[in-house]
Amino acid sequence: MTTTQHEAALRAWSNLRELVLGSNERRKEVVEALGMSFFRIKALRRIAKGPITLCALADELTTDRPYTTLVVDDLAKRGLVQRTANPADRRSKIVTVTEAGRAAAQRAEDILGAPPPALLALAEEELAALERISARLVEGSAAMPARAAGG
Amino acid sequence: MTTTQHEAALRAWSNLRELVLGSNERRKEVVEALGMSFFRIKALRRIAKGPITLCALADELTTDRPYTTLVVDDLAKRGLVQRTANPADRRSKIVTVTEAGRAAAQRAEDILGAPPPALLALAEEELAALERISARLVEGSAAMPARAAGG
């Protein structure tokens, strides 16, 4: 890793952050479209991905169980999710998405997942390169949350 | 734009979002390091970039003036920013960063701007390609906030 490479990494990271974080209008857009806070939308989107216990959901949202209970209450009141018993552990409950919830989550994904115009305007080879490199970055980040590869 | 290209754009955008938004530990890290909310850090970083009126600051933070006043009050109480009169308009005040504020903002930039390990692990050509493409994306997004290029 040369110095110029490190500087290139700094610039690339700055660009990527500006690109992704700059599209904050999306947040407001999806909040207005679904009529709930972004945090609840995040919870709903996770639940829509697959049934999950309240405890695990609290972990994924990096919040505590009491507030997760409250959020799930709210989503349930809106008819977007359901609590079901966990046959494996009667203490816990599994939260599943309803049809209405799945539709709402899909609407959120459609809004948040829509690529910005500049990305759609890329040349074919550039887009292919970006897809390949970004996939590698995501793959790498999942495996090493805080430390460099290879140890 | 072919169908597969649009799908490639969707996947690339998904990857980029996961990469940038997945590094949420950074948010907590900088919040803990500076001892203030992320929103106030955002305000401070903006003020550190250059003097700005309260009204303009409220616009950039997409919040209202009353809360901006409160946030600037807090930053001023911490000795990080100063209010000065605006010679061009005595109604308005200009907020400038102090030396301590500049140091704090720099600390925030250092934490938030540090590229994730996976990015540093990229091969030289890939990193160069990513820097070039991401720069083009940022350039393009600035010019067209919501509409495709060329009209």
Added chain:
DNA sequence: ACAGATAGTTGTACGATTTAAATGATTGGA
């Protein structure tokens, strides 16, 4: 059966943010 740990719930307190109404100082145009 027993003790300790875990899952979900309830309640409470607090800080951060949003929203709205109102005020004083100042600017700009008629």
Added chain:
DNA sequence: TCCAATCATTTAAATCGTACAACTATCTGT
């Protein structure tokens, strides 16, 4: 000068999210 608009501020209420304590039901290991 007078009127309307703007800038910063104050105040109050409401919402959102975090943190903590306590409770019940259930699981685990002994």
